[in-house]
Amino acid sequence: MKKFFWLALLPAVMLSCGSAPELTEQADTIFFNADIYTVDTLNPTAEAIALKGGRILAVGKEADVMAYRGDSTVMEDLNGQFLMPGFIEGHGHFSGLGYSLINLNFLNSKSWEEIVAxxxxxxxxAAPGEWIIGRGWHQEKWSQVPERSVLGYPYHDELSAVSPNNPVMLRHASGHSLFANAKAMELAGVSAETPNPTxxxxxxxxxxxxxxxxxxxxxNLxxxxxxxYREGLSEEEKAKEWFRAVELAEEECLRKGITSFQDAGTKYFEADRYTQLAEAGELDLRLWSMLRHSYxxxxxxxxxxxxxxxGNHFYTCRAIKSEVDGALGAFGAWLLRAYNDKKGFTGQNTTPIPEVKNIASLAMEHGMQMCVHAIGDRANRVVLNIYEEQMKAHPEQAGLRWRIEHAQHLDTTDIPRFRELxxxxxxxxxxxxxxxxFVEKRLGEARSRLGAYPWRSLLDEGVIIANGTDAPVEDVDPLASFYASVTRKRADTGLEFFPEQRMTRAEAIHSYTLGNAYAGFEEGFKGSLQPGKAADLVVLSKNLLKCSDEEILEAAVLITMVDGKVKYRAE
Incomplete structure (x- = not known):
C-alpha cells in the first residue's frame, strides 16, 4: 500500500519541481516597477501585479510576479508610479451626471451675473418654446449677494428679461431647490395664491x-x-438623450480614475437598460444602484x-432609496433646533415618515438594502429610529448593511447608534x-464643531464610511473629495473646517475603495488588490499615502483599468 501511495504521488512531485514553470498560468498583463498600495491589510504594499481574464492573478514582489510572464503578456513598466484599486464612487447620480454634461453647468459660477449671461x-x-435647463448654482458660493435678494436668492427679473419666450429651469447644486423664470412659472400656473406644498x-x-x-x-410645480413639455418629445428622442448622457458619464468617470459607480436613484426603465447594457458587454465601468420609486x-x-x-459583475441593483429631508444650503435639512439664519425654521420633512417606513418594510421583505437620504440631525435620528424598529421586528435578519446617505449633521448622542445598528x-x-x-451660519459654532461631517467620531466608533461626491451636486473627481477628507480644507481659499474630524490617508483610501465595496456587499469581489478579485485599478502620478497635501490636487490619473482592460490612458 505504501509503495502504491508513493507511486501515485510521483507525478505530482515531479511537476512541483522541474516542471513548475510550465504549469504557471500566463498573465494577460503585468504592471511592474510600480509603487502599489493594495488596501489588503495582510499584504498592503507590492512591486508588481499580474492580471488574467479580468481578475488579479498575483500581487507582490516583482521577482515572484514575473513567474507569470508569458510570450503574449503585455508588460507595463510604471517607472515607480502609484497603483491602487480603482476608485468607487459611493453615492452619485449616474445619468444625472451625464445630463449635467449636456445641459448648462454652473458648478464653477461665481456670480448670478455669470449665470444670467x-x-x-x-x-x-434655442427654438421657440424650448426649455433651457441647467444645474449647479449655489447662492452661498457667489462672490457677492445680488442687490435684490431674499435669503440670498436673487429675483427672477434678470433671468426673465434675457429669456422671455423660453422657460428656464436651473437646479440648485444640491438638487433640492430650483430657479425658474417668468415663462416657466407662467406655464406652471404659479401665482400669488399658489400655496406651499407639504x-x-x-x-x-x-x-x-x-x-x-x-x-x-x-x-414639483x-x-x-x-x-x-417632454411628453411632446418622441420616445426615440428621449432614449437617445439618455444613452448619450450615460456615455458622457462613463467617459467623465474613467478619466478621473473611477472604475465603479453607486447610483443613488435608479428608475425601473434605467435598471432595465443598465441590465441590457451589462449583458451585452457595453458598460465600461461597473454600476451598482438603488431603486428609487414611491411605495x-x-x-x-x-x-x-x-x-x-x-454581465460579469457589471450591473447590480440590490438597494432601495428614499429620503426624509432636503439640503442645508437650500434650508431643507431637517434639524432638531432651528436654523441660526432662518429663525424659527427647522427645515423640511420631504417624505412622510409612514411612506419611508413602508419602503423600509419592502426592503426587508425583498432582501434589499435600505438607503435613506438624511442630512439634518433630526432627519438622521428619525432614520436611525426607523431602522432600529425594523431590525427589532426582524431579529432573524442580520448584517443588513442598511445605509444613511449623506449623514452630514448628527447629534453626538446618535453617533454610537450607527455602530450599534x-x-x-x-x-x-x-x-x-x-x-x-455657510455651515456655521446655518448651525452655529457648537453644532458645526461637534456634529457636522463628524468622520473622526464615526470612525473611532468603528463605523464604516462610504465616500463619494454626490455628482452632479459636486464634481465627480475623487481626488478633490480625497483631499477634503484628509485636510478638511477648501482647495481655493484654504478655509479649514474643524480639522480634528479629518480622516487619515489610509482611512480615506479605504472609504473610496474597500469601504464602498463593503457598503454594497461587494468586498469579496473588488475594492482591494488581491488574487481572484476584479482587475479594476488606477495608476496615479502621486502616492496618495506619502505626497504632500498640495500634491494630492496635482495628482494626475494616468491609467484607469476595468476588468483587466485599459479604459483610459492619459496622453
Whole structure:
C-alpha cells in the first residue's frame, strides 16, 4: 500500500519541481516597477501585479510576479508610479451626471451675473418654446449677494428679461431647490395664491410675490410643467438623450480614475437598460444602484429584484432609496433646533415618515438594502429610529448593511447608534469643504464643531464610511473629495473646517475603495488588490499615502483599468 501511495504521488512531485514553470498560468498583463498600495491589510504594499481574464492573478514582489510572464503578456513598466484599486464612487447620480454634461453647468459660477449671461447665450440659440435647463448654482458660493435678494436668492427679473419666450429651469447644486423664470412659472400656473406644498416652499418676498426659487417639494410645480413639455418629445428622442448622457458619464468617470459607480436613484426603465447594457458587454465601468420609486409604485412590483452581478459583475441593483429631508444650503435639512439664519425654521420633512417606513418594510421583505437620504440631525435620528424598529421586528435578519446617505449633521448622542445598528454612513468628503463657508451660519459654532461631517467620531466608533461626491451636486473627481477628507480644507481659499474630524490617508483610501465595496456587499469581489478579485485599478502620478497635501490636487490619473482592460490612458 505504501509503495502504491508513493507511486501515485510521483507525478505530482515531479511537476512541483522541474516542471513548475510550465504549469504557471500566463498573465494577460503585468504592471511592474510600480509603487502599489493594495488596501489588503495582510499584504498592503507590492512591486508588481499580474492580471488574467479580468481578475488579479498575483500581487507582490516583482521577482515572484514575473513567474507569470508569458510570450503574449503585455508588460507595463510604471517607472515607480502609484497603483491602487480603482476608485468607487459611493453615492452619485449616474445619468444625472451625464445630463449635467449636456445641459448648462454652473458648478464653477461665481456670480448670478455669470449665470444670467450663460442663459442669455443659450436663449439666443434655442427654438421657440424650448426649455433651457441647467444645474449647479449655489447662492452661498457667489462672490457677492445680488442687490435684490431674499435669503440670498436673487429675483427672477434678470433671468426673465434675457429669456422671455423660453422657460428656464436651473437646479440648485444640491438638487433640492430650483430657479425658474417668468415663462416657466407662467406655464406652471404659479401665482400669488399658489400655496406651499407639504415639504416644500415657494420663496416669496415681503409682498408675497414669488421670486423664482422653489425649495424641496415645491419644485414639483415647475417639474410638472417641464414633464408636460417632454411628453411632446418622441420616445426615440428621449432614449437617445439618455444613452448619450450615460456615455458622457462613463467617459467623465474613467478619466478621473473611477472604475465603479453607486447610483443613488435608479428608475425601473434605467435598471432595465443598465441590465441590457451589462449583458451585452457595453458598460465600461461597473454600476451598482438603488431603486428609487414611491411605495405604491414598488409595492407588488419588485419581482426580479434584487438584480445581482449582471454581465460579469457589471450591473447590480440590490438597494432601495428614499429620503426624509432636503439640503442645508437650500434650508431643507431637517434639524432638531432651528436654523441660526432662518429663525424659527427647522427645515423640511420631504417624505412622510409612514411612506419611508413602508419602503423600509419592502426592503426587508425583498432582501434589499435600505438607503435613506438624511442630512439634518433630526432627519438622521428619525432614520436611525426607523431602522432600529425594523431590525427589532426582524431579529432573524442580520448584517443588513442598511445605509444613511449623506449623514452630514448628527447629534453626538446618535453617533454610537450607527455602530450599534450596523448602519453605514455614506458620506461625501467634498460636501464638507464645499459647504464650509455657510455651515456655521446655518448651525452655529457648537453644532458645526461637534456634529457636522463628524468622520473622526464615526470612525473611532468603528463605523464604516462610504465616500463619494454626490455628482452632479459636486464634481465627480475623487481626488478633490480625497483631499477634503484628509485636510478638511477648501482647495481655493484654504478655509479649514474643524480639522480634528479629518480622516487619515489610509482611512480615506479605504472609504473610496474597500469601504464602498463593503457598503454594497461587494468586498469579496473588488475594492482591494488581491488574487481572484476584479482587475479594476488606477495608476496615479502621486502616492496618495506619502505626497504632500498640495500634491494630492496635482495628482494626475494616468491609467484607469476595468476588468483587466485599459479604459483610459492619459496622453
Amino acid at each position: 450663460e442663459v442669455a447665450a443659450a436663449a439666443e440659440g 415639504g416644500g416652499e415657494v420663496v416669496r418676498d415681503s409682498r408675497g410675490e414669488a421670486i423664482g426659487v422653489f425649495e424641496e417639494r415645491a419644485m 415647475i417639474n410638472a410643467a417641464y414633464d408636460e 405604491e409604485e414598488m409595492k407588488g412590483n419588485l419581482e426580479g429584484f434584487p438584480i445581482l452581478d449582471k 450596523g448602519v453605514i454612513a455614506s458620506m461625501q468628503g467634498i460636501h464638507c469643504t464645499s459647504d464650509a463657508p
